[in-house]
Amino acid sequence: MRDEAETNRAIERYGDTVRRLCMIHLKNEADTQDIFQTVFLKYLLHDRPFESEEHEKAWFIRVTLNACRDLLKSVFRSRTVPLEELSTQIAHLTDERREVLSAVLELPRREREAVYLHYYEGYTAPEIGRLLGKNINTIYTHLARAREHLRERLGGEDHG
């Protein structure tokens, strides 16, 4: 079991990443809190050392995505969460940011994940393929489609 200093450091270092991954999957704060705690509890109990910071970060991304998917698959979660709840989460942001995030969050789930990992975290398509256990071409396809959708939605100055 990891000590308090280690988990506190991880919360500070990876908290934002976990929070953002939660946001692209979940639409309400209660679920985000559940996943947040689940991920760091897993870290608490994960005794094996990481080879590097990259390895550790990839671990957090994978665990968070899996936890989100499990939650969404859960039989208890037959209810659908209205999109309005999400808008309260980003209500404090500027119009520009809110518009971009809304556009990203309207994409299909696979595309959302690919967009976040590529545009924000800076992973390449092969890296995303390894991280998600998907075929690289599938990732390229997701990214291409997402880019298309976003261009339509946000306007054309695409450099990606």
Add this chain to the structure above:
Amino acid sequence: MDERIRDAFDSIHAGEELKESTRAALANARTRRRRPARYLAAVACLVLLVAGIGGYQFYFAPTSVLSIDINPSLELGVNRFDRVVTVQSYNEDGQALADTLELKYLDYREALDQLLASPDISERLAQGALLSITVAGENETQCGRLLAGAEACTAGQENVSCRHGNAEDLEQAHHAGLSLGKYQAFLELQALDPTVTAEDVAGLTMRQIRDWIDALEQGVPAEGESQTGGQSGHGHHYGWHE
């Protein structure tokens, strides 16, 4: 577009409240995970308790019995380490003798030495009374060892006999309210005169019982209960254990 997406995501942070509730959840989890140590401690205590009770049984359970009969009749329960763990008297004299001596937890040889040296017994022996030491128990090896030890302790005594008993007789002796040594003498007597009962011999000294047996064996009609006994056998080692 890359820049806009990056900037938008950059504005999303894990709030302090979220981090704090997670830190609290982790602290809880740590406490819960530590709790098994407490259960382990409880289990360890239980094991110690059971081991303690087992150890107590192991040490304090008599595995053999030394029946000492002269007329004070005593039985010394001896544990597997050859130490006296119980002292049981079978008549008032025996009780009085047991009260004057501290035999518990002594090595059985020391206990025998103390008994033989006690004024009560040594005077009776000097007057020609017979002392019988009977060893019985489930463990033949220990019985053999105890018998040899008892014989060594009493080697200098003329009127002492040591013999083997058996666990079955021991149980029946207790059932009849007699010590083992006296019960075996009673069995010998009963073989010669089937009308004799355990009550008849309960108050007699070993010398009286022995004289009664001798009288019956010699065909002399003897009134066992009226025998005074004890005066005729000075210096005579009774070998009635053959």
